[in-house]
Amino acid sequence: MSRAATTAGPDVRTFWVAGRPTTAEATFEVRHPYDGRHVASVAVPSAAQIEEAVAAAHAVAAEAAALPAHRRADALSHVARRLGERTEELAALITAENGKPVKWARAEVARAASTFRWAAEEARRWSGELQRLDTDAGAEGRLAVTRRFPRGPVLAIAPFNFPLNLVSHKVAPAIAVGAPVIIKPAPKTPLSALVLGEILAEADLPPGSWSVLPVLNEAAGALVADPRLPVVSFTGSGPVGWGIRDAVPRKHVTLELGGNAAVVVCPDWSAPPDLDHAAARIATFANYQGGQSCISVQRVLADRSVFDALTERVVAAVEAQRTGDPWDDATDVGPLIDAAAADRVTAWVAEAVAAGAKVLTGGGRDGATVEPTVLVDVPADATVSCEEVFGPVLVLEPVDGVAEAFARVNDSRHGLQAGVFTRDLPTAFRAHRELEVGGVVVGDVPSFRADQMPYGGAKESGVGREGVRYAMIDYTYERVLVLTGVAL
Known part of the structure; x- marks a missing residue:
């Protein structure tokens, strides 16, 4: 990847700020790993555009959290369906930017569609639990209703090796629980995430509930530090991941940091x-x-x-x-x-x-x-x-x-x-x-x-879990409602 402070031309890929396609003057270049040929130029969000995306995510958080389950599920089902319809296009894009053989790229698109499909199903099941409290005499007539609510907007930082499915594993659970999400794809492989933005733009989601910002890695620190993004979900190298956790110890940080299997x-x-x-x-x-x-x-x-x-x-x-x-x-x-x-x-x-x-x-x-x-x-x-x-x-x-x-x-x-x-x-x-x-x-x-299964590591392989339902748990916290005077 090379960078150039050039004026964006008609062949420059746009990014997404609060659900709207947006461009900028600065660009960087994506090249095919196999032969080095030019694949695309990508516009880089300015500081003002990044601020707009974060402010929109913060402002829409309450509305997104209150979105009915059927709207969340319908949006996720739409994405799953459209990923399936655009499989060949997306597989070609993954191969172009990442270099993985096209047969593995097709498999990745299929998995991403499955991830959104699972998220749609989990969004419909996201109901909480009832717990009777009259197991002790002092709590007769009391019933607890426990539900989970979003911690707030999610900063999703994805790696280059699965540029569509690992983005999906962060975005789909966020939509399922009603958390706004800001997607930072890897600078070497931003293109499939930008197409995912096209598909998300077709779904019925509140404006501001998602952005795709292909910022360069050196500019990501400000996003990590921003208090309006209380959840950081990172997949990548250990030194970077633990550095993020050390930098924001009061945030909820999930890390998937690899291993030597x-x-x-x-x-x-x-x-x-x-x-x-x-x-x-x-x-x-x-x-x-x-x-x-x-x-x-x-x-x-x-x-x-x-x-x-x-x-x-x-x-x-x-x-x-x-x-x-x-x-x-x-x-x-x-x-x-x-x-x-x-x-x-x-x-x-x-x-x-x-x-x-x-x-x-x-x-x-x-x-x-x-x-x-x-x-x-x-x-x-x-x-x-x-x-x-x-x-x-x-x-x-x-x-x-x-x-x-x-x-x-x-x-x-x-x-x-x-x-x-x-x-x-x-x-x-x-x-x-x-x-x-x-x-x-x-x-x-x-x-x-x-x-759909819990996925994550022990020791220096990270903290937290992916897998749709388990990421939904990571992005939320329990809130208990105690009802008094209930005839149980």
């Missing part, structure tokens, strides 16, 4: 068909999105009894992953977001090799595209093992038994999700009890995510 392959997963299945899933989800997923497979901890057979199969499955032009439906692995990301990933691989690791396949690079890479004999303190690679790199390690495997999973500052290949029910429940992560996926890789 591990897979455990247990000794009972030893039959050839089982190993073939595990290898295929590991290879696919170590490399999908170029490895740029918070729950991409990074570490494989295989019982020594299956390690050699699994390694052979994983290497073959990784070598079958096709890299190349993301516009080709046959491409499995596209480029990283930019050359700087590729520089970092290949430097981490080189560091591990210098410390004694062996490359079983991959390790090369063409521009921003890094070959799917498999490493063994990686020192435990190597960066590629300890930190989030966010690239198509896989570390294989033998372990002696489930106890050692689970200890290795937990020997990390991160704890987002883990996968456990086992058919043993006690082992599955042991994994759920012992693994210090936000989610345990049994019989599959940690990369599985259903958009």
